[in-house]
Amino acid sequence: MPKQRSILFALVFALSCFILPPVMADDVLTVYSGRNESLVGPILAQFTEDTSIETQTLYGGTSAVANQILTEGENSPADVFIAQDGGALGALAAAGMLHKLPDATIARVANPAFVSPDGVWTGLSGRARVFVYNPEALEEQGLELPNSILDLTGEEWSGLVGWAPTNASFVANVTAMRVLLGEEETADWLAGMIANGVNAYPKNTPIVQATIDGEVVGGLVNHYYLFRFLAEDPDISATLHFFPGGDPGALINVAGAAILKSTDQPNEALALVDYLLSDTAQEYFAQSTYEYPLVATVEPPVDLPALADIETPEIDLSDLADLQGALEMIEESGALD
Amino acid sequence: MNGHHRQAMSRWHVGNRQVAQIISLAVVAVVMIPLVYLIIGAVSAGQDGIDYLLRARTLRIVGNSIGLTAAVTLCATAIAIPFAWLTSRSDLPGRRAWLVLGLAAMVIPSYLTAVTYAEAFGPKGILQSLLEPFGVDRLPGIKGFPGAALTLTVVTFPYIVLPVHAALLHCDRSLEEAGQSLGLNRWGVFRQIILPQMRPALSTGMLMTALYCLSDFGAVAVMHFNAFTRAIFIQAESFRMDKASVLALLLVGMTLVLLLMQSRLQLRGRHYRIGTGASRPQEILHLGKWKIPALIFCAVVVFIGVVIPLLVLFSWLAGHRITDPVQAPLTLLMRNTVGVSAASALAVSIAAFPLALLAARGSSRFNRWLVHLAYAGNVLPGIVIALALVMFASRNFLSFYQTLPLLIIGYAIRYLPFSIGATESAFAQIDPRFEEAARSLGLSAWAALLRITAPLARGGILAGLALVFLNVMKELPTTLILRPIGFRTFATRIWSAYDEAFLSSIALPGLVLILVSAFALAIILRREKAVD
Numbered sequence: 001m002p003k004q005r006s007i008l009f010a011l012v013f014a015l016s017c018f019i020l021p022p023v024m025a026d027d028v029l030t031v032y033s034g035r036n037e038s039l040v041g042p043i044l045a046q047f048t049e050d051t052s053i054e055t056q057t058l059y060g061g062t063s064a065v066a067n068q069i070l071t072e073g074e075n076s077p078a079d080v081f082i083a084q085d086g087g088a089l090g091a092l093a094a095a096g097m098l099h100k101l102p103d104a105t106i107a108r109v110a111n112p113a114f115v116s117p118d119g120v121w122t123g124l125s126g127r128a129r130v131f132v133y134n135p136e137a138l139e140e141q142g143l144e145l146p147n148s149i150l151d152l153t154g155e156e157w158s159g160l161v162g163w164a165p166t167n168a169s170f171v172a173n174v175t176a177m178r179v180l181l182g183e184e185e186t187a188d189w190l191a192g193m194i195a196n197g198v199n200a201y202p203k204n205t206p207i208v209q210a211t212i213d214g215e216v217v218g219g220l221v222n223h224y225y226l227f228r229f230l231a232e233d234p235d236i237s238a239t240l241h242f243f244p245g246g247d248p249g250a251l252i253n254v255a256g257a258a259i260l261k262s263t264d265q266p267n268e269a270l271a272l273v274d275y276l277l278s279d280t281a282q283e284y285f286a287q288s289t290y291e292y293p294l295v296a297t298v299e300p301p302v303d304l305p306a307l308a309d310i311e312t313p314e315i316d317l318s319d320l321a322d323l324q325g326a327l328e329m330i331e332e333s334g335a336l337d
Numbered sequence: 338m339n340g341h342h343r344q345a346m347s348r349w350h351v352g353n354r355q356v357a358q359i360i361s362l363a364v365v366a367v368v369m370i371p372l373v374y375l376i377i378g379a380v381s382a383g384q385d386g387i388d389y390l391l392r393a394r395t396l397r398i399v400g401n402s403i404g405l406t407a408a409v410t411l412c413a414t415a416i417a418i419p420f421a422w423l424t425s426r427s428d429l430p431g432r433r434a435w436l437v438l439g440l441a442a443m444v445i446p447s448y449l450t451a452v453t454y455a456e457a458f459g460p461k462g463i464l465q466s467l468l469e470p471f472g473v474d475r476l477p478g479i480k481g482f483p484g485a486a487l488t489l490t491v492v493t494f495p496y497i498v499l500p501v502h503a504a505l506l507h508c509d510r511s512l513e514e515a516g517q518s519l520g521l522n523r524w525g526v527f528r529q530i531i532l533p534q535m536r537p538a539l540s541t542g543m544l545m546t547a548l549y550c551l552s553d554f555g556a557v558a559v560m561h562f563n564a565f566t567r568a569i570f571i572q573a574e575s576f577r578m579d580k581a582s583v584l585a586l587l588l589v590g591m592t593l594v595l596l597l598m599q600s601r602l603q604l605r606g607r608h609y610r611i612g613t614g615a616s617r618p619q620e621i622l623h624l625g626k627w628k629i630p631a632l633i634f635c636a637v638v639v640f641i642g643v644v645i646p647l648l649v650l651f652s653w654l655a656g657h658r659i660t661d662p663v664q665a666p667l668t669l670l671m672r673n674t675v676g677v678s679a680a681s682a683l684a685v686s687i688a689a690f691p692l693a694l695l696a697a698r699g700s701s702r703f704n705r706w707l708v709h710l711a712y713a714g715n716v717l718p719g720i721v722i723a724l725a726l727v728m729f730a731s732r733n734f735l736s737f738y739q740t741l742p743l744l745i746i747g748y749a750i751r752y753l754p755f756s757i758g759a760t761e762s763a764f765a766q767i768d769p770r771f772e773e774a775a776r777s778l779g780l781s782a783w784a785a786l787l788r789i790t791a792p793l794a795r796g797g798i799l800a801g802l803a804l805v806f807l808n809v810m811k812e813l814p815t816t817l818i819l820r821p822i823g824f825r826t827f828a829t830r831i832w833s834a835y836d837e838a839f840l841s842s843i844a845l846p847g848l849v850l851i852l853v854s855a856f857a858l859a860i861i862l863r864r865e866k867a868v869d
């Protein structure tokens with residue numbers, strides 16, 4: 001009996017150690033991030049350290065978070081939305097939910113293609129869609145590098161390719177394909193990939209891991225994930241292939257940020273967006289996450305081809321706003337089953 | 338209801354009963370929120386919802402879930418019966434140790450087991466590297482049905498072992514002897530005497546396994562097997578609430594059918610002693626030449642269920658792949674996990690108390706209905722409760738949205754049945770005359786309840802508390818969807834690390850979670866032993 005009582009005491013003690021965190025603290029800037037915590041968590045912490053503005057962040061997939069903001073509408077607790085691609089930002093812009101950014105903020109970005117045409121969102125960093133592959137596995141299987149993303153439905157690639165069908169960058173890539181190739185050809189490509197036994201992963205990092213392990217020969221990812229692995233071990237067998245000739249598989253997209261109209265902290269929200277475009281943050285993106293900085297004053301990562309040298313398809317990023325259409329097409333294809 | 342209960346009811350103070358009914362009514366009202374919002378969500382989908390329900394892909398999800406549940410229940414039973422028998426009725430060396438090691442598979446959450454299996458049995462995993470010398474340079478991998486079925490079989494078979502093991506220990510030996518004297522061989526005795534006696538225990542265990550399969554999210558999500566819970570999660574995560582509600586209602590319906598089927602089966606037959614005289618301890622069967630195969634069987638079960646997950650976790654702990662830039666101090670995770678689990682366990686115990694009183698002592702139709710409704714958590718998988726509560730808070734009760742109280746309410750609805758069950762059985766064992774005596778000595782009705790009955794029921798209440806604590810700590814989908822922004826637990830940490838393939842970040846939270854769960858399970862099992 002005394003033992004039972006002491007267990008009860010232990011439970012009550014454990015409970016009393018647990019102070020409920022401030023529920024919906026009003027003075028904290030709420031960020032909804034469609035980008036992984038491993039990519040933006042460190043720079044958000046740095047922001048708080050430099051400005052004393054506290055933040056709390058909800059992490060999720062970009063399309064999921066965009067949908068969540070759309071559903072929450074006026075009631076959304078979010079002040080700032082950080083997205084993995086321009087399409088999701090475009091979807092919120094189309095719904096009229098984004099606050100206009102000052103010209104001075106927008107002007108930081110060197111290339112006007114990487115900000116919203118009506119100034120409601122800004123790009124933060126550039127990234128290219130690539131085919132990451134394992135050269136040893138490629139040789140073992142007697143394969144040659146594909147010239148186009150469309151070649152991956154070929155029988156020789158059966159069961160050897162990885163993708164992340166719920167990932168926003170992939171969704172944006174599918175959106176670009178719908179714009180460039182049309183509905184039918186894109187749907188056929190999705191169906192062809194599935195019929196070819198494509199391996200699904202939750203996100204990009206697991207695809208790179210699987211490529212290094214030889215679980216797949218290669219996969220469709222953003223360019224920067226590989227560099228994390230190379231930083232740990234330069235000898236791993238994996239490298240990047242940029243599809244040539246303006247192929248839809250070589251899309252250049254941006255990660256970006258926007259301020260919600262419903263924010264109750266417009267000044268702090270703007271401070272964060274400006275901070276993310278500051279040299280400090282842009283250098284962080286170039287050096288720690290291996291992305292392309294978008295301001296002229298910061299050098300891109302050395303091991304990468306210049307952004308201008310990548311043969312990206314000709315497409316306007318603001319044309320990629322039909323997130324829902326792409327999501328539905330992916331779902332209908334059976335890629336999520 | 339028998340005469341004893343009716344008598345107890347009449348003695349039970351009217352004032353107490355009404356208070357218990359009012360509190361119970363309030364609890365049941367909260368428990369009903371998810372169902373109400375699911376129905377609203379599904380109805381608002383209208384014709385789209387019906388189209389969605391009838392498309393081939395939705396029907397395939399139904400097939401997937403039924404197939405997985407059936408396969409896992411059969412496999413788990415096939416493993417659990419010999420395992421329970423060997424550890425209760427044979428002279429297997431180290432019986433007790435094998436039993437404990439086998440049950441240990443229960444404390445590893447399904448998503449953790451699944452993650453380790455995906456690694457161990459993957460195309461280039463540990464199994465493949467062992468087969469490399471034999472010229473196997475790549476395996477097909479186990480994602481999909483095989484992986485989901487393997488994982489769930491391993492984590493659920495203890496739910497069958499526990500009741501069957503207990504039943505085997507309590508079988509009536511004289512029946513077996515009678516069978517033998519009438520010419521049955523050992524197999525005949527097992528089939529015709531022992532098996533029928535353990536049928537209630539077996540069907541309870543199988544039902545728990547089937548319910549677990551239908552409601553589990555972690556294993557099917559990791560293994561990319563499109564069962565209901567994963568499909569609902571994909572829709573709910575993107576806030577497509579009407580589609581998610583349609584799927585969720587369908588799942589609730591299936592679970593309900595399963596429960597009704599089982600209660601039909603349970604009503605048949607009588608399996609207890611009716612003869613006079615004491616029942617004697619069981620005969621221990623000598624395995625003889627079967628000893629080695631039996632040992633190998635137990636070793637394989639324990640190896641797959643417990644050793645492989647632990648080995649993989651330790652290997653991740655030892656050698657990291659890439660450094661995770663996310664800092665999540667273990668002490669913070671521990672504080673959040675233990676704190677929210679303890680708070681939920683306490684909340685559930687308090688809410689269960691009046692309902693357990695009604696269940697044990699109230700016999701009116703109204704009381705029975707209240708108790709039945711309070712058991713709704715049994716048919717509401719965690720993902721379904723979470724989905725409904727998000728609709729509830731984001732649409733009508735915004736001040737609850739993304740708050741800890743809402744998360745705790747979610748857990749409470751899910752695990753209330755565990756606590757009611759444990760507390761009710763403790764109340765049922767207490768003679769109401771104790772309370773009566775206290776009243777006659779001048780205590781008020783409430784004082785008698787709190788000073789006499791509650792302390793006597795302490796063991797059962799505590800067992801319920803520990804059971805809820807254990808389950809909340811391991812819970813994944815409700816936590817993922819309902820947690821406040823920035824709130825991390827062991828489960829969410831493991832999930833996000835898995836999502837980004839930071840395998841080394843899974844190891845430490847995973848191992849600590851297993852350790853704490855093992856501690857909670859030890860409390861529960863000790864209590865069960867004490868009851869025996």
